[in-house]
Amino acid sequence: MRKVLALLLCACVMLGAAACGSNSGTSEAPEAPAAPAEGETTEGAETKSTVYYYVGINNNHAYWYDVHQGFEYAADKLGVEVVKAGVDGWDPEGQAAALESVIARNPDGIIVPVFDATILPGLDAAAEAGIPVVAIESSIDGAKVVSYVGLDNYDSGEKTAQKLIELAGTSGNLVIMGNWGAANTDAKRSGLEDYLAANSQWNVIARLDDKADTESAIEAAKTAFNNYPEMTAVVGLDSSSGAGIGAAMEELNIEAGAVSVVVHDREVLTLEYIQKGYIQCTLANKTASMPFMALMILEGVVNHEMQNLPLSADKAGSGVNAVPEICYNGTVFITEDNVDNFIAENMVPVDSPNYN
16 A cells, blocks of 8 residues: 555656646645554454545536546556446536535545536535545636646646647637636636737637537537638637537538647547548547546545645644645647547557446
8 A cells, every 4th residue: 555655646747747736726635534542443343445436527428438437447446436426418506416415425535527616515515524525627716625636727728829829820810619617618718818919919809609519519610610701710628629610611611721720628529520631639638647646646635644744743734735736637739640549449448347
């Protein structure tokens, strides 16, 4: 078990983390149970298996396939049980209700993406119950979680702007598509627009909401092509954007390469449209690494007293949280040169009885 703890302490480096720092949306992990007093023994006590819950949203969306694969891999390698809960569609209220139900089961820990304030009361309840929660993919201010694992979303927006300039120059007319209101997508848009404003003459002519849904994304992309003939580039910031843009271009008989297209994430259709030349590149989160890192942090808190590391004589009074509040896992650009490596059929699927 020492090896697991050692791995935990350097996990940000292992997974290519760009930074581990402070976050106003995090709180200290609950104190570990006290060790048995002198003379007491735990001999004969029933051994309780560690059970964590993942409370997702839009679970059936293609974007989360790699996250589920990450849970399969991590649960197997770390020897823990992870139960999948949450909702299959984009339903923040349903996700919040699922979280409340999971808290009532008193799990050892919870992993959850935090997109908006709907889920905050549930996170407050988990903290009150002493259940450590790690956020993945997205988090917001006020979220009572012990750590966030995922993208630096603002930085991802900046990287997208840099790639657009690299591919299409320093000026043009841009339409941006995304799932507005989701904290991670809004942060990406801010990074994109701030970088372009400071470093180019790109003109943002429209911001279209594609609702993180492929059919909505197709309609949003059609709106872009039909209503903005001056558009020279389109950027899509959520996982449905690429599929929507590519499908709209095919349906409207728009030649591949007629406009520059830079999107995010690695949905199956997005990768296919990169192969066909409609999309120049996509910026992908290292999605499968999020569950692994999140579970390692929970294991550190629940089973190895990570929160009690000797960093200060009075951690609470000193404002010290021994758990890394932020672990960024980095990004990769997928282009026609490397897209085949990311096609699901070319990867070995992972299946573990520990994730169900």
